[in-house]
Amino acid sequence: MDVVFAPLSTGALDATLDVISNDPANPNEQVSLTGTGTQALLMVVPTSLDLGSVAVGSSNDGSIDLESVGAAPLAVLDLSTIGSAFSVVSAPATPFAIPGGGSETLTVRCAPATTGPKSGSLVVDSDADNGSPTIVSLSCNGTMAPLSVPLLTTFWSAILAMALAGVAAILPPRTGSR
Numbered sequence: 001m002d003v004v005f006a007p008l009s010t011g012a013l014d015a016t017l018d019v020i021s022n023d024p025a026n027p028n029e030q031v032s033l034t035g036t037g038t039q040a041l042l043m044v045v046p047t048s049l050d051l052g053s054v055a056v057g058s059s060n061d062g063s064i065d066l067e068s069v070g071a072a073p074l075a076v077l078d079l080s081t082i083g084s085a086f087s088v089v090s091a092p093a094t095p096f097a098i099p100g101g102g103s104e105t106l107t108v109r110c111a112p113a114t115t116g117p118k119s120g121s122l123v124v125d126s127d128a129d130n131g132s133p134t135i136v137s138l139s140c141n142g143t144m145a146p147l148s149v150p151l152l153t154t155f156w157s158a159i160l161a162m163a164l165a166g167v168a169a170i171l172p173p174r175t176g177s178r
Helices: 147-169
Strands: 012-019 028-037 042-045 048-055 058-069 074-082 085-092 095-100 105-109 116-126 134-143
Touching: 028 085, 042 116, 042 134, 048 105, 058 074, 058 095, 058 147, 074 085, 074 105, 085 116, 105 116, 105 134
Parallel strands: 048 134
Antiparallel strands: 012 028, 042 058, 058 105, 074 095, 074 116, 085 105, 116 134
């Protein structure tokens, strides 16, 4: 016979198993059972992440910590993002375990394809006793890529050179000394 311990609460728990038989010498036997109920609890830090202003064509990364604050190990079953500007770029392959009291750091990226505010979510699916999935709000603002200073300098240098060449062509040649 198998006995399964499936506590509904945390802490030390006791029980007695009564074994009843048709043995006249020992019709009843009692077996003491003990166990400790634990919980797998997930805490996410931060609960929202703003990755700031990010130029279109570039990216900005931020960190999110998943912490197992219960005594039991926590299983992270899946990680996903909602919103085309966001992705998880550094995390263990799912599923993975976080020991009780341990943590795992994820790296999330914003890489906007267009300008304007972007919002999305990180979705953490786990076996946490405090609910799953856990949602982390993500945001960033896509901005125009800055113009290259060397390109502007070259452009204005060319305009100035053409202007000076035109002025030199208009002025009469200088002769003698004044």
